[in-house]
Amino acid sequence: MAKTMNFPTYSSEEGKKHARNIVAIWFVVAVIADLIVWFVYGPHMPPGTMTDQARGAQFDIKVVSVMAVPVLLFLWTFGFYAVAKFRGGKDRAEGYYIKGNVKTQAAWYIITASLVLFLAGFGTYELVLPAGAGGGEGPSPIWRPSTNKLLQVQVIAQQWRFTYRWPQFGGMETTSINLPINTEIQFNVTSLDVIHDFWAYQLGVKADANPDSNNVAFAKTLETGRFTVRCDELCGIWHGAMFNYGHVVSQSQFLSWAQSMEAQNASVTKLLPKYATTYTPSYLGAGGGYYPAGDPNGTLN
Amino acid sequence: MPRRGVSLSKGARAGIVLISFAAAIGLILFGIFGYLRSSPDVVTATQSTSQPNTVNLVMQVDGAVGVGAHPNWVGYWVQDANGVWHQTTLVKVPVNTNVHVTVYEYDSGGALRNPEWAKVSGVSGGQVNLNGTEDAIVNPNSPGNGIAHTFVIPGLNVTVPLYGVNGSVKNFCQTGPCNLSEAHTTTSFAFFSGSSVHSYHWQCFVPCGLGYLEGNGGPMQSLGNMAGFFEVVK
Ligand SMILES: [Cu+2]
Ligand SMILES: [Cu+2]
Numbered sequence: 432m433a434k435t436m437n438f439p440t441y442s443s444e445e446g447k448k449h450a451r452n453i454v455a456i457w458f459v460v461a462v463i464a465d466l467i468v469w470f471v472y473g474p475h476m477p478p479g480t481m482t483d484q485a486r487g488a489q490f491d492i493k494v495v496s497v498m499a500v501p502v503l504l505f506l507w508t509f510g511f512y513a514v515a516k517f518r519g520g521k522d523r524a525e526g527y528y529i530k531g532n533v534k535t536q537a538a539w540y541i542i543t544a545s546l547v548l549f550l551a552g553f554g555t556y557e558l559v560l561p562a563g564a565g566g567g568e569g570p571s572p573i574w575r576p577s578t579n580k581l582l583q584v585q586v587i588a589q590q591w592r593f594t595y596r597w598p599q600f601g602g603m604e605t606t607s608i609n610l611p612i613n614t615e616i617q618f619n620v621t622s623l624d625v626i627h628d629f630w631a632y633q634l635g636v637k638a639d640a641n642p643d644s645n646n647v648a649f650a651k652t653l654e655t656g657r658f659t660v661r662c663d664e665l666c667g668i669w670h671g672a673m674f675n676y677g678h679v680v681s682q683s684q685f686l687s688w689a690q691s692m693e694a695q696n697a698s699v700t701k702l703l704p705k706y707a708t709t710y711t712p713s714y715l716g717a718g719g720g721y722y723p724a725g726d727p728n729g730t731l732n
Numbered sequence: 733m734p735r736r737g738v739s740l741s742k743g744a745r746a747g748i749v750l751i752s753f754a755a756a757i758g759l760i761l762f763g764i765f766g767y768l769r770s771s772p773d774v775v776t777a778t779q780s781t782s783q784p785n786t787v788n789l790v791m792q793v794d795g796a797v798g799v800g801a802h803p804n805w806v807g808y809w810v811q812d813a814n815g816v817w818h819q820t821t822l823v824k825v826p827v828n829t830n831v832h833v834t835v836y837e838y839d840s841g842g843a844l845r846n847p848e849w850a851k852v853s854g855v856s857g858g859q860v861n862l863n864g865t866e867d868a869i870v871n872p873n874s875p876g877n878g879i880a881h882t883f884v885i886p887g888l889n890v891t892v893p894l895y896g897v898n899g900s901v902k903n904f905c906q907t908g909p910c911n912l913s914e915a916h917t918t919t920s921f922a923f924f925s926g927s928s929v930h931s932y933h934w935q936c937f938v939p940c941g942l943g944y945l946e947g948n949g950g951p952m953q954s955l956g957n958m959a960g961f962f963e964v965v966k
Binding site for chain 2: 587589590591592594604606623624625667668669672675696698699702703704712
């Protein structure tokens with residue numbers, strides 16, 4: 432008879448009791464944690480609630496967190512339970528030997544796999560829905576807002592600053608950005624040189640700025656306040672300084688700002704090329720103007 | 733088993749590996765610190781003798797700075813209190829101070845990639861004095877001249893276009909430091925340094941790094957040339 436190592440093991444009755452305890456503790460802890468995540472932390476989760484896009488992103492992050500937190504807590508519960516209950520003691524030198532269990536392992540695989548698959552499906556569904564419209568949909572967006580009353584804001588990235596063009600205000604260009612509340616905004620994001628990224632954090636808008644491409648993103652403003660615009664694509668020495676602050680203001684405040692800017696900028700607006708969705712820098716070398724695509728030296732208009 | 737010509741003990745081999753590794757790291761650090769140590773001079777703006785809360789700053793922009801590792805690159809020279817020119821873009825100014833700037837521009841110009849930068853902003857009175865005339869906007873499309881560079885401190889919202897010299901004039905400054913007998917334009921303006929101690933970056937919005945990607949490499953990304961800092965200090 433071969434001598435075997437004799438680890439103390441639980442009987443199957445004892446094992447089931449421990450399993451029930453672990454699940455019961457985990458369930459209580461997970462429910463409390465999920466309630467806290469959804470109702471207490473949830474409303475403060477990034478990117479906030481300033482636009483429909485931001486709200487959509489916040490909802491998605493809340494859903495993902497509520498699904499993920501119980502998984503983490505199950506591991507922790509099991510870990511702490513094992514440390515407390517399965518350790519060595521007076522009557523035995525070693526802790527208990529935990530054996531594999533086909534049912535438990537199968538349950539773990541099935542539950543976590545369905546969670547991941549659900550989140551993949553949920554994420555895809557949310558991207559196709561309006562919640563993905565702040566992410567930059569390229570030149571021909573698959574989702575468009577139902578309204579035709581859109582404020583057009585062109586975002587022009589250049590090394591190393593953003594400027595904004597307003598086709599509905601005489602095609603003026605500004606270095607600052609203000610937006611009216613309760614308004615559906617169409618951002619037309621492009622670049623005059625390398626790839627930048629227009630990231631209006633609190634608006635839930637983040638769209639790459641590519642030269643010769645019009646990347647369209649939508650957002651509806653729902654709250655007033657300040658938002659941060661940051662370049663989020665490494666673009667050279669002053670990339671880190673490529674940011675500014677914008678404000679969502681009342682509609683009347685916006686209108687008076689835009690009209691005074693239009694008047695102030697009239698002299699420089701005359702020098703700007705015709706408004707277009709993309710621009711090509713001149714072929715003349717350094718400097719030399721930016722022009723509607725296909726008209727690289729501005730001689731056609 | 734094949735015989736080796738030289739057999740080294742395990743310890744000796746480990747020692748050789750460790751020593752060569754340390755030597756390689758040392759060489760890399762030496763290179764990095766050597767590079768980081770070489771920084772252009774910092775020039776402190778000169779206190780005005782006639783006006784309170786005012787400093788004066790005299791700079792020149794040259795098509796070719798004439799010194800350093802890249803003498804052919806465009807760049808700035810800044811004058812210190814003793815009238816000595818330093819090839820740099822690092823400037824120190826006090827807080828809550830009017831900074832009176834005079835820029836002698838010796839480089840040729842052209843149209844702006846983004847004509848938005850033709851507009852003057854962030855300076856006292858909203859205008860700059862260009863060759864004796866007050867201007868709120870500098871024409872980037874004037875034939876022969878155009879705008880050579882722009883002096884922009886985004887953090888203080890200061891934008892000053894610098895009118896170019898006609899590149900075909902006889903006394904065009906070929907290499908810096910240039911002097912006033914050579915063709916130049918003179919732009920003077922004042923801006924307020926603000927109430928906070930801060931290091932503001934400044935740059936040019938004419939992609940003047942000829943031969944680099946989109947004109948924005950080389951001098952555009954180098955301190956002492958078209959990139960710099962305004963250190964606002966107590
Ligand atoms: Cu950028
Ligand atoms: Cu320049």
